[in-house]
Amino acid sequence: MADNLSGTAENLALDWILGTGTPTRPTAPLRVALVTANGTDASAGTEVTGGSYARKNLSTAAAVNGATSNSADLVWTGMPAATVVGVEVWDSAGTPVRLWYGPLAASRTVLAGDELRIPAGSLTFSLS
Numbered sequence: 001m002a003d004n005l006s007g008t009a010e011n012l013a014l015d016w017i018l019g020t021g022t023p024t025r026p027t028a029p030l031r032v033a034l035v036t037a038n039g040t041d042a043s044a045g046t047e048v049t050g051g052s053y054a055r056k057n058l059s060t061a062a063a064v065n066g067a068t069s070n071s072a073d074l075v076w077t078g079m080p081a082a083t084v085v086g087v088e089v090w091d092s093a094g095t096p097v098r099l100w101y102g103p104l105a106a107s108r109t110v111l112a113g114d115e116l117r118i119p120a121g122s123l124t125f126s127l128s
Contacts, residue, residue, distance in 0.1 A: 004100055004101050004102040005041075005099065005100055006039075006041055006042075006098045006099055006100065006101060007041045007042055008097055008098065008099070009097075009098075009099040009100060010041075011023075012024070012026075026091035026093070026097060026099055027091045027092045027093040027097075028091070028092060029057040029058065029059075029092055030057070030058045030089050030090065030091055030092070030099070031055035031056060031057055031058060031089070031090050031091075031092060031096075032055060032056050032057075032058050032070075032074055032087055032088070032089055032118075032123070033047050033048075033055045033087065033088045033089075033090055034047065034048045034053070034076065034082075034084045034086075034087060034116065035047055035048065035084065035085060035086045035087065035088055035101075036048060036082055036083060036084060036085060037085065038085055038086040038101065038102075038103050039086075039088060039098070039101045040101075044088060044098050044101075045085075045086055045088060045101065047088070048079070048080065048082050048084065049080065050080030050082075051078045051079050051080035051112060051113070052076075052077060052078030052079070053076060053078070053079055053080060054076075055090065056074045056075070056076065058070060058074070058089060058123075059071045059072050060125070063125075066126055066127050066128060067124060067125065067126035067127075068124070068125050068126075069120075069121045069122065069123055069124040069125065070118065070120055070121065070122065070123040071120055071121075072120050073117055073118065073119050073120050074117070074118040074123065075115060075116075075117045075118075076115065076116045076117075077115045078113060078115075079110045079111075079112070079113070079114045079115065079116055080110075080112055081110065081111050081112045082109075082110055083107050083108070083109045083110075084104065084107060084108045084109075084110065084116060085103055085104060085107045086101065086102055086103040086104055087101070087102060087104065087118075087123065088100065088101040089101070100125065
């Protein structure tokens with residue numbers, strides 16, 4: 001998901017790098033959401049609902065050359081019937097903040113009760 005920071009995350013990153021404002025670090029753990037319609041810089045996509053679906057905690061290694069990826073498999077079991085077209089990354093604040101978004105390389109259609117897996121190293125994040 002190259003450069004798919006939400007508008008909020010872009011402002012936080014710039015304020016931190018430039019030493020302006022008072023950026024607040026996102027509340028850990030960060031969580032990955034699955035969406036059936038992709039969002040934009042300003043608005044969230046349509047998140048999957050139903051079945052046993054819930055956002056999954058994201059773990060990553062330290063960035064190298066401006067990039068990193070998920071360091072553990074992300075696995076959703078008991079999915080509702082859906083076509084997943086993208087992912088979003090949210091923090092865990094009382095009112096969660098959307099930080100990153102992006103489409104999957106290929107949408108994934110799941111049937112009720114199916115499992116959806118994003119293997120370690122497959123969800124990449126970069127700034128360029």
